[in-house]
Amino acid sequence: MSQELIISGSPHIHTRDSVDRRMWNVVIALLPALAVALWVFGLSALWITLLAVGACMATEWIIERYCFRRPCTLTNGSAIITGLLLAFNLPNILPWWMVIIGAVVAIGIGKMSFGGLGCNIWNPALVGRVFLLLSFPAAMTTWDPAVSSGLMQAVHTGASGVDAETGATLLATLKNSGHAIDMSRVDWLTLGIGDMNGSLGEVGSLAILIGLVWMLITRVITWHIPVAVLGSAALLSWATGANPGLELLAGGLMLGAVFMATDYVTSPMTHWGQIIYGVLIGVLTIIIRRWGAYPEGVSFAILLGNSVTPLINKYCRPRRFGMRKIRKEVAA
Amino acid sequence: MKTFTFRKGGIHPPQCKNTAEMPITPAPQAPLLTLLLSQSIGAPSKPVVKPGDKVAAGQPIAEPGGFVGAWVHSPCAGTVKKIETVRTPQGYPAEALTIERDPQSTEVFSYPPMNPADASSEDLVARVREAGIVGLGGATFPTSVKLTPPKGMTPRCVILNGAECEPYLTCDDRLMREHAPEIAEGAFCLMRAVGVRHCYIGIEDNKPEAIAAMREAASQYSGMEVCVLRAKYPQGGEKQLIAAILGREVPSGALPVSVGAVVDNVATAFAVQQAVVLGKPLTGRVLTITGEGALNPGNYYVELGTPLTSLLQTDERVDKIIGGGPMMGRAMSNLDTPTTKGLSGVLTMCLGSMPDIQPCIRCGACYSACPMGLEPMLLARQSENSDWEYAARSGVMDCIECGSCAYTCPSNRRLLDWIRYSKTQVRKLKS
Numbered sequence: 001m002s003q004e005l006i007i008s009g010s011p012h013i014h015t016r017d018s019v020d021r022r023m024w025n026v027v028i029a030l031l032p033a034l035a036v037a038l039w040v041f042g043l044s045a046l047w048i049t050l051l052a053v054g055a056c057m058a059t060e061w062i063i064e065r066y067c068f069r070r071p072c073t074l075t076n077g078s079a080i081i082t083g084l085l086l087a088f089n090l091p092n093i094l095p096w097w098m099v100i101i102g103a104v105v106a107i108g109i110g111k112m113s114f115g116g117l118g119c120n121i122w123n124p125a126l127v128g129r130v131f132l133l134l135s136f137p138a139a140m141t142t143w144d145p146a147v148s149s150g151l152m153q154a155v156h157t158g159a160s161g162v163d164a165e166t167g168a169t170l171l172a173t174l175k176n177s178g179h180a181i182d183m184s185r186v187d188w189l190t191l192g193i194g195d196m197n198g199s200l201g202e203v204g205s206l207a208i209l210i211g212l213v214w215m216l217i218t219r220v221i222t223w224h225i226p227v228a229v230l231g232s233a234a235l236l237s238w239a240t241g242a243n244p245g246l247e248l249l250a251g252g253l254m255l256g257a258v259f260m261a262t263d264y265v266t267s268p269m270t271h272w273g274q275i276i277y278g279v280l281i282g283v284l285t286i287i288i289r290r291w292g293a294y295p296e297g298v299s300f301a302i303l304l305g306n307s308v309t310p311l312i313n314k315y316c317r318p319r320r321f322g323m324r325k326i327r328k329e330v331a332a
Numbered sequence: 333m334k335t336f337t338f339r340k341g342g343i344h345p346p347q348c349k350n351t352a353e354m355p356i357t358p359a360p361q362a363p364l365l366t367l368l369l370s371q372s373i374g375a376p377s378k379p380v381v382k383p384g385d386k387v388a389a390g391q392p393i394a395e396p397g398g399f400v401g402a403w404v405h406s407p408c409a410g411t412v413k414k415i416e417t418v419r420t421p422q423g424y425p426a427e428a429l430t431i432e433r434d435p436q437s438t439e440v441f442s443y444p445p446m447n448p449a450d451a452s453s454e455d456l457v458a459r460v461r462e463a464g465i466v467g468l469g470g471a472t473f474p475t476s477v478k479l480t481p482p483k484g485m486t487p488r489c490v491i492l493n494g495a496e497c498e499p500y501l502t503c504d505d506r507l508m509r510e511h512a513p514e515i516a517e518g519a520f521c522l523m524r525a526v527g528v529r530h531c532y533i534g535i536e537d538n539k540p541e542a543i544a545a546m547r548e549a550a551s552q553y554s555g556m557e558v559c560v561l562r563a564k565y566p567q568g569g570e571k572q573l574i575a576a577i578l579g580r581e582v583p584s585g586a587l588p589v590s591v592g593a594v595v596d597n598v599a600t601a602f603a604v605q606q607a608v609v610l611g612k613p614l615t616g617r618v619l620t621i622t623g624e625g626a627l628n629p630g631n632y633y634v635e636l637g638t639p640l641t642s643l644l645q646t647d648e649r650v651d652k653i654i655g656g657g658p659m660m661g662r663a664m665s666n667l668d669t670p671t672t673k674g675l676s677g678v679l680t681m682c683l684g685s686m687p688d689i690q691p692c693i694r695c696g697a698c699y700s701a702c703p704m705g706l707e708p709m710l711l712a713r714q715s716e717n718s719d720w721e722y723a724a725r726s727g728v729m730d731c732i733e734c735g736s737c738a739y740t741c742p743s744n745r746r747l748l749d750w751i752r753y754s755k756t757q758v759r760k761l762k763s
Contacts, residue, residue, distance in 0.1 A: 006652040006683060007422075007665055009749040011735030013345060013499065013658040017697075017742045019690045076690065118691035118743075269696035269707070320705040320727050321340065321571065322581040 019117075022264075023077030025218045029211035030084050030259065036194045036204025041092040041147060045200050048090055048099055053083030055103030063112040070116075078117050082106055085125035085259060088201020089252070089299070090132070093144045098136055102128040122306045123263050126299050133299070143169060143197045169198045170250040175295040191249045202252040212258045221262045224271050228278025229257035229285075236286040253285055256298035266306040273309075273316030281305040335537055337562040338572040341703035343736045345499050345565055345659065347538060351622050352502045354630040356510055361433065365637030366418060366670040367393065367404055369427040372466040373473050374400030379429055385412045388439035390613050392462070393429055402474045402673075403464035404429075407615035407635035409437035421640075421655050423665040431637070443611035448521040456525035456608060463607030464614045464673075469493060469504075469568070469597035470656055472674035475604070478596065479525045481589045488592030489530040490522045491577055492601055494546065495561055495568030497536060498657025501677045503618040504598050506631045508535065508542035515598050516549035518605030519556060526594050531556045532577045533598070538563040565659060566734040570595050572703055584730050599676075617673060625650035625680035637670045640678065649682040659735045690743040698737035698747055704730050708737035712747045715754035720761050723754045731755065 037045040060079040064070050073079075086106050090099060106128025114120040133140045170191075190196065194204035201208075215221045233253055234244035248254060261267060261281050268277050281301045288297025370376035375397030387393060387406045394404040413430040420426045446459060461476035481487055492515070496504040508515060519531045533550060535543050537560050550556040559577050561567050571582045573595060580591040588595055596604075599617065606612040616635045621628060627645040634643065644667065646653070654661040655675050698708035706727050714723040731751050738748040 004651070005663070005665060006686075007663045008652075008686075009663075009746065009752060010654075010661060010733070011659045011739045011748065012652065012654055012661065012663065012679075012681065013739065014687065014744060015343075015345075015740050015742070017740070018687070018744070019693055019742050022693075022695070022742055116691065118693045264693045264695040267694075269694060269699045269709070271700075317707060318699055318702070318705040319340070320584065320730065321575075321703065322584040322586070322730070323705075 019078075020076050022220050023081060025215060025220045026081050026259070027077055027084065029214040029220070030081070030088075030201075032207035032210045033088065033201045033204045033255070034084070036207040037088070037092075037200040040195055040203055041144065041200060044092040044144070047096075048092055048094065048200060049084065049087040051096055051099045052087035052090070052103050053080055055100045056080070056083035056086065056107045059104050059107040060112065063108060064116070067112070068116065073117060076117065079107060082111065082124045082128075085123075085201070086128045088255060088259075089125060089129040089199050091140065091143050092147075092200055093142065094132075094139055098132060098139060101135075102132045105131045118265055120265055121309075122303050123260050123266050126260060126303055130299050130303060141172070147197050169295070170196060170246070171289065172295040174246070174250070175289070188245065188249075191246075196250075199252060199255075202255045205249045205254045208254045208258050215258075215262075222271065222274070224274040225262045225267060225278045226257045228275045229253070229261050229282040232279040232282030233257075233286050234282075236283055240286070240290060242286075242290070247286065247289070251289075251296050252298040256281070256285075256302050260298075261302050261305065266309055268309050268312040268316060270313075270316045270318055273312040276316060277305050277309060277312055280308065335560045335562045336534070336576040337564055337567065338575040338703060340705055341701050341736060342564040342566065342572075343701050343740055344563075345739060347563070348499045348622075349502050349505070349538070350500070351620055351629050351631055352505055352539075354502075354506070356503075356506050356618055356631045356633055359632040359634045359638060359643055361408070361635065362638045362642045363433050364413070364639070365407060365431045365433065365635060366639065367406070367429045367431065367637040368418070368420070368670060368672055369394055369404065369429065371404065371472060371636070371672040371674065372402040373471065374398060374402070376427060377401060377404050379415055381412050381429070383412050383414050386410075386434075387412060387431065388437075388441040390615055391441040392464075392613070393431075396461075396474075400474055400477055402466050403462055403613070405441075405464055405613040405615050406431050407637060408433045409439045410434040419666060419669060421664040421666070421669045422662060428670070443607070443613070445611045446608050448517070448524050448608050451524065451608070453525050453527050456521055459608055460525065460604055462613070463603070465600060465603045465607060466614075466673050467597055468599035468603060468617055468673065468676070470660065470674050470676050472672075475596060475600055478594055479522070481526075481594070482587070485587070485589045486592065487526045487528050487589050487594045489528050489532060489578070489594075490519060490526055491573060491593050491595045492519050492531065492533040492598050493568055493570070493573055493595055494533055494535040494539075494542065494598040495573060496539070497563070497565045497568040498659055498661075498677075499565075500622045500679050501620045501657045502622070503620045503631050503676055505539050505542050507602055507618050508539070508598055509545050511602055512542075512545035512549035513552070514605045515546065515601045516553060516556065517609060518601030518603070519550075520553050521604050521608045522594070522596055522601060523555070528594075529555045533558045534561050534567075534573050534577055535559070536561045536563040536567055565736065566703055566732070569703065569732050569734055571732065584727065614673065617671075617675070619671065619675055620677040622677060623650075623654075623680035625682045626678075634671050636673060639670050640664075640667045643671065644678055644680070646680050650680045652681040652683055654679040654681065659739065660733065687744050689745055692743055692745055695742060697740045697742060701736040701740040703734060703736060704732060706731060708747045708751060711754060712745065712750035715750040715757075718757075720754065720757045724758045724761070728754045728758055
């Protein structure tokens, strides 16, 4: 027996789960969507992704090292996730320096200015994306004309007065044409696989769903947030006369619901809170898409959802054991 | 088959019941026994013998220090050596009686045997008290006090706790397999003592042999029933057990008897049977020696006061020794300490190193794990901020210290340490 015995409070055993395991499983879950991005956009997607991930990791390392003077936290994978998600939210022809600005804002302002992992209020990747969208609106909504599949051709020719050569996304086309496109021309399989224009990671809806299944199997997340976001968005778009399938598959809603709304730090703690939060995001997304100025509203909806998370946490608390009985007895 | 469980929270740690197939064997008798005077919750006992006195096996040597207190008996015949201050397993000083065994003497002290079927409730409670019986699940609350409910509260049933949800521990499992008729008779004594007609014996479904043995034994008594519980930690927590079996939640801050339940461990029921039917006071218990560093794992019947050094053989790598199970047991600072009534197991661990503590990522795992519906992350943060009033309002005193939150935390935060600290501060604030 060793001379010194370790003394600590109970419990003395610990689950094999860890922050690292969870974060790396999210990275794995992001890989199918990355593969689709490479297939649709080619090497430019890889370039943007590497740039964003590298810039995020470098920013985090510099701030940890020279501002916080803390041990390096890069191995937990959270900076890589932020970099991947930021890249997934950018067009493949964005200038390289804009990508770096986005990454520095995402990590520097979105995450480290609050104190690093676990302290931020908003999803860092979305802070970076919205910063870029508001600063460089033109660059952020200019899509690669080289990417225009049969699906886009069909829809674009269907929508009168829209030029297929600008390479607009499906949702932008929808918005510009006043939701008057010929639905019979939409090829759902192509839409699901993601052979169309858009941000890097948002196009491959089926790939994102594979990632969702992986995260559910490895118990990284529960079903509550994705189902609440997608369900409420589908319901509201159906109620307002739009095609729910198109709303779910054609834009960033799938990516947002599965990977960004589910960010632990910025989403509520209890399952009921998560459902309220998810419904809020789904409803806001459709409202922005239908009546707002932007064709796409997921980023804003999630950031607004993040903002009310502390409030949701305050009111959606778990039911305490033995409390209902007391109330009953007091009433009786 | 219907299995019972509590509704909210809970975890599934690896069970590691490695010693489940090892029969109970008597541990070697130590020449010198050290009996702590505070082996139970409540006031320390007062010695009724002096150094130099000859005592018989089973003779009372210390009386309760108050209503909440317990008798202590000598496990062996011998001579009282001295009354001195020793160290508890946690390193605190405590008064203890030392008895030197006399191998020649066969003198035995016992109480007159009783027939539980026609003994009065008062006599049974008095016997449980004079036999020094306390809750053997680990809480060591004097059983006689539990059997005398406060005025205005009527117990409706006795619940025997055979859940043994702690990983590693197998002493209750073995006791149920080997001594089921005695436990059932003990349960009958408890039913008679409390004056109820129903007794439920809760056993987790990972102990099929114990369930079968207890079913057969319970069939001899009317109103006694085995309830199979789903294996989930902390199924053996008193409030969780009652919620699982009766479907009622003990209100916050109230005693279990407020929902009509008196809960006792199966080992306690065994001790009650020994005291009532055979007249034998509580002088020993079954404990499990286990863990990867134990060279002599098994289930042992141990005389109280046996020094751990003579009981436990460990290998080189052991760097943590725990009294009790891995979830709620307490780490020991030294082994020069005797066994007590509350010690249900000795767990040896070879940790090597401790994993790093990372920042909270607000994943909500502790919220889902807490069986009391509390918010462990919030309670820990209030404790870090010394906000005791907020902590009290958030229900910190409801915490049963099961450790599910700290077990499940992916950031390995010491949630329960903070919550325990908060509880002591809130208690201070109230008094």
